[in-house]
Amino acid sequence: MKFRFVPTLSDTDFQALKATYTYGKKPSLRRRAHAIVLSHQGHTINQICSILSVTRETVSLWFDAWEARGLEGLSDKPRAGRPAIYSDSERERLRALAEEQPHQLKVVQARLQQETGKRSSTMTIKRALKKTGYSFKRARRSLKYRRDETDFRNTQGLLTELQRWEDRGEAELYYFDESGFSQSSALPYAWSPVGHPRQMPAYSRSQRLNVLGFLSRQGQLVYNSTTDTVTTGVVIEAFERFVAQKSPDAFAIVVVDNASVHRSAHFQRKRLDWLNQRVHVVYLSTYSPELNLIEILWRKVKYEWLPLTAYDSFSSLRDQVHKVLSGYGSEYRITFV
Numbered sequence: 001m002k003f004r005f006v007p008t009l010s011d012t013d014f015q016a017l018k019a020t021y022t023y024g025k026k027p028s029l030r031r032r033a034h035a036i037v038l039s040h041q042g043h044t045i046n047q048i049c050s051i052l053s054v055t056r057e058t059v060s061l062w063f064d065a066w067e068a069r070g071l072e073g074l075s076d077k078p079r080a081g082r083p084a085i086y087s088d089s090e091r092e093r094l095r096a097l098a099e100e101q102p103h104q105l106k107v108v109q110a111r112l113q114q115e116t117g118k119r120s121s122t123m124t125i126k127r128a129l130k131k132t133g134y135s136f137k138r139a140r141r142s143l144k145y146r147r148d149e150t151d152f153r154n155t156q157g158l159l160t161e162l163q164r165w166e167d168r169g170e171a172e173l174y175y176f177d178e179s180g181f182s183q184s185s186a187l188p189y190a191w192s193p194v195g196h197p198r199q200m201p202a203y204s205r206s207q208r209l210n211v212l213g214f215l216s217r218q219g220q221l222v223y224n225s226t227t228d229t230v231t232t233g234v235v236i237e238a239f240e241r242f243v244a245q246k247s248p249d250a251f252a253i254v255v256v257d258n259a260s261v262h263r264s265a266h267f268q269r270k271r272l273d274w275l276n277q278r279v280h281v282v283y284l285s286t287y288s289p290e291l292n293l294i295e296i297l298w299r300k301v302k303y304e305w306l307p308l309t310a311y312d313s314f315s316s317l318r319d320q321v322h323k324v325l326s327g328y329g330s331e332y333r334i335t336f337v
Helices: 011-023 027-040 045-052 056-069 088-100 105-116 122-131 149-167 232-245 265-276 294-305 308-312 314-326
Strands: 172-181 209-215 221-226 252-256 279-283
Touching (some): 011 027, 027 045, 172 232, 209 232, 221 232, 221 314, 232 265, 232 279, 265 279, 294 314
Parallel strands (some): 172 252
Antiparallel strands (some): 172 209
16 A cells, blocks of 8 residues: 655754644644644554544645645635625724714614615624724723823832832832722622522622731732721821831831822821831822732732622621731732733
8 A cells, every 4th residue: 555645844844834733823724734744753644634533635635735835835725705894994984983982882883874874783893893903891980081191100110110129139118008898899700600690699788898908029918907997097007017017127118009098197297207117108199009019919809819608798708808818928829020
């Protein structure tokens, strides 16, 4: 019996084919490249058919394409496809309409039909918008428009330099903030059977557990909690505990936002006392919560790490919050770049 194999591959072709069947974008291209490599390694066409679940005719056609045009011959040929319904100018108009009514696709669809005389499905409208670089996402509230961009960029530069100090061992850098947990808080997403979403008891009112935390990029978390309202006095008490547990020889820098409890006259007087104990408080630029890394911790706890059973009762919520926070750095981690 006569067996057919592809001609012996050069090292360059062999490496190119290996890279293609390992990292190629399309499954069809990866299979064809794999077939050529298998033949080069001594596998017969029948063996290749068994490995890749294809016919002898298919493998033979792949061999012919490789021998005729090399790697280019293994790629799919361009296909004409169905002509686009909307022209480039009409897609631009669609995008303009979507800017006017970003949450009412039916209105956008009706207006585009009225202007162009072309009827199309909602899915076609969605595909056309995606081609113009749009995606459908939940709108978010933002305070960015209220901040001073120059001050924001300067604060970014300052934090970068403070992180360099930390990396060189010249200071310990912490990010401070408060966050509240209650049974009426927004619940995290959860998997559930189709048509049967998970249901939790609804609470119009719930006790609130306030957590005050100091977080470092190195995996250190110092925190305490209270059911009292967060006042300047409560914040100062948290800082006093932080200063007391800190090594006397260490120089710590604590980044805080511009909340009123952090700007009060009492807090400002305490800043001088803490500086004498080698703890320096640095303020973020206003309306810049994304610069405070501890915000990432709060999101992780609320939407990923807390189990749904935590919301069964306030005592359960309190216990679970403490369990997660006490396990930070061992069971729970965040990797900061």
